[in-house]
Amino acid sequence: MLDSKLLLTLASVIETNGFERAAVQLGITQSAVSQRIKQLESLLGQPLLIRSQPIEATSTGKTLLQHYKQIKMLELDLMQHIKPESSDGPLHILSIGADADSLSSWLMPALLPLMHQHGLQLRILLGEQVPDPTAAQSTTHLSGWLTHSSSTIYSSQCLYLGDMHYQCVCTPAYLQHRFAQGLNTTTLANAHAAILHGQHARHAFYLQQALAYMGDFPYSSLPTPEAMLTLIRAGLAYGLIPQEYLDHIADDAGLVTLGTPLQLPLYWHHWRAEPAIARALGEALLAARQARGKVQHHTLAAITARSD
Structure with missing residues (x-):
């Protein structure tokens, strides 16, 4: 010991x-x-x-630091159950890492009931700001983090939440201006893409997988899907937007789709030893994604039909 x-x-x-x-x-x-x-x-x-x-x-040393942080969280959880009358705010603070796509669409509605029920305080670190959970200089202990990768680190495990779907969209005017000759090597090499910060590889993967294009492309890097969509709606770019974000906006009917949707798995990474509130958080996220999965195929079919 x-x-x-x-x-x-x-x-x-x-x-x-x-x-x-x-x-x-x-x-x-x-x-x-x-x-x-x-x-x-x-x-x-x-x-x-x-x-x-x-x-x-x-x-x-990094592994021991992470171990110590987990012990402290479990001790706080234990004290909350032994002496609930002495529990205060800090016992209900959880830090989580989230991607901008999830945060702009489904994540907050999934977290709200848990926050109401437990008086939960959240610290959400976004996208590129999410630290390595074992980073030596990090004072933040992440209770969990969302990624598209199933790769785990020491003492962690991941829970498959389902898939995120992305539509490659642009305005009809942009389609006519940039892709009048079709989606080919010449047009894709010159079309301006709007991509999320740190997701150049995702866009390149989509071009290769859905449009058989493997070359370079001009692009603007933006911090949120909202910012990306502003550029796209202005007729200045095309880009991959989460289907679930498109579902929440009322005026997306003016957009058309390019190619087939991109489908990426989504995982919730968490610690094997975790407090009850952290387990409840993971369960809430899974329930939200399962409910979402039941209607996902209907939405995708509707969008595809609208773009034809």
């Missing part, structure tokens, strides 16, 4: 980026901090920190 005092010291050194600052935070001497770190490293038989500027955690 690892000494929680030693784990606390390691976490403090990593998160404050220094032995001296950790000593101030913990109310002990810098020498005591060094001794605790050496004791933990001796116990495990390997270094946990790279003594550089800034200080870096080794792979094992």
Whole structure:
């Protein structure tokens, strides 16, 4: 059993980026901090920190930091059940990572009932801002995060939530102006795409999969589907928009689709050991996606028919 005092010291050194600052935070001497770190490293038989500027955690150090954060969350959950009368706001704070596509469409409606029921406070980190959950300098413990990848990290597991569907859309005027000669190598190489920040590879994959195009393309990178759609509606670009976002806007009838929809799996990543409220959150997301899946094929059929 690892000494929680030693784990606390390691976490403090990593998160404050220094032995001296950790000593101030913990109310002990810098020498005591060094001794605790050496004791933990001796116990495990390997270094946990790279003594550089800034200080870096080794792979094992990062794993221990994540382990410590999970322990603290489980302890808070335990105290909430043992002494519910002493529970306060911080016991109900969860940090989650979300992609802009989910946040703009289905995620918030799925979270609202849980927030009402449990007085839940959320910290949502968006898209490229979502940190590596094991990052040494991250003070944020993610209870879970949404991605299109099923790759897990130490002590985590993923839950398949269903698929996200994307329609490649543009205005009729843009279609006539840029694609009058069809969707071919020449037109796609010159057509201006609107893409989500960090999703150049997704757009390139779509062009290859749905339109058999593997070349370069001009594009503007935007932070949200809303911003992408503003550019598209202005007749300046085409782009992949989540079907579920299109479902929520009233004036999308003026858009036409290019090619077939893109379908990507969506996963909820969470920890194997997690507090009850985090488990409830994952269950709520799964229920929302399952309900969505029952109507998804009807919506896609309607959009396809409208664009023909």
